[in-house]
Amino acid sequence: GEFILGKGGKYLSSLNLSHNCVEFLPNLEHATHICLTLPTSKTIRATSRAADWTNPFHKGVSVTVAATLRWPTCPVTALKNLFAKFPCKAQAPLFEEPGGKALSYTYFVNAIRSALALAGLSPECFAGHSCGIGAASAAAAAGYSDYEVQLLGRWHSDSYKLYIKNDSSQILHLSSLLHMAFINLTPYKPPAL
Numbered sequence: 657g658e659f660i661l662g663k664g665g666k667y668l669s670s671l672n673l674s675h676n677c678v679e680f681l682p683n684l685e686h687a688t689h690i691c692l693t694l695p696t697s698k699t700i701r702a703t704s705r706a707a708d709w710t711n712p713f714h715k716g717v718s719v720t721v722a723a724t725l726r727w728p729t730c731p732v733t734a735l736k737n738l739f740a741k742f743p744c745k746a747q748a749p750l751f752e753e754p755g756g757k758a759l760s761y762t763y764f765v766n767a768i769r770s771a772l773a774l775a776g777l778s779p780e781c782f783a784g785h786s787c788g789i790g791a792a793s794a795a796a797a798a799g800y801s802d803y804e805v806q807l808l809g810r811w812h813s814d815s816y817k818l819y820i821k822n823d824s825s826q827i828l829h830l831s832s833l834l835h836m837a838f839i840n841l842t843p844y845k846p847p848a849l
Contacts, residue, residue, distance in 0.1 A: 658694050659751060660759045667758035669747040671695050676746035678735055687732050692719045697810070717810065785819070792819040 659673060669676070672695065680687035697717040723732035742752075749758035761784060768786075769779035788809065795805045802817075809816055 658697070660761050660764050663761050665760070667749055669695075669749075672758060673750040674747050675739070675744050675750055677750060678739075680732070680736070684736065684739070687723055687736065689720055689722045690732050690735060692721060693717075694719060719810070788816075789819040789821065792816045793821045796820045797823075 661667060661672065665672075673692075674695075677693045677695065679691040679693070681689050681691060693716055695716045721731050724730045725733065751759035753759055753763045765782070765784055768782055772779040772782055792805055792809060795808055800808070802814075805811075805816055805820075
């Protein structure tokens with residue numbers, strides 16, 4: 657939601673990602689990381705009605721993203737290439753659809769689903785939250801602590817735990833360990849009354 661327009665949303669550079677939101681550090685040519693300023697953050701204030709979930713002060717947040725230069729998925733390299741191939745005004749949308757409009761939720765999801773289908777994967781398994789699910793699951797699988805997963809995803813609650821997909825073999829292994837824990841124990845005797 658922070659990188660694309662919501663359903664039916666209108667692009668405003670003061671509220672949405674623009675080229676101006678990306679700062680290459682220490683500089684564009686030798687960037688080791690970027691500072692991405694999100695004009696508004698996903699942190700919301702809930703009211704009594706679900707339709708009233710808002711970020712009333714449109715408070716932004718800065719996100720630091722490291723370069724992983726040896727990997728083809730390096731986000732810093734991808735942004736450098738985007739800026740070189742498609743130079744735009746500072747206030748232009750950071751991500752655009754082919755027609756030049758700001759990237760919408762619908763276009764993003766449909767494009768990912770099309771790519772999944774071309775790769776022979778099931779496209780209906782992908783939804784907008786799949787990226788958050790994947791990030792949380794990958795961080796957990798890499799051994800990140802709960803605190804680190806929360807920090808990376810900027811979660812303020814434990815809701816990220818709902819996103820983490822556990823490997824069924826890991827669950828079976830943990831379940832089998834429970835049975836072995838009681839092998840050397842004496843049988844349970846309830847306390848005398």
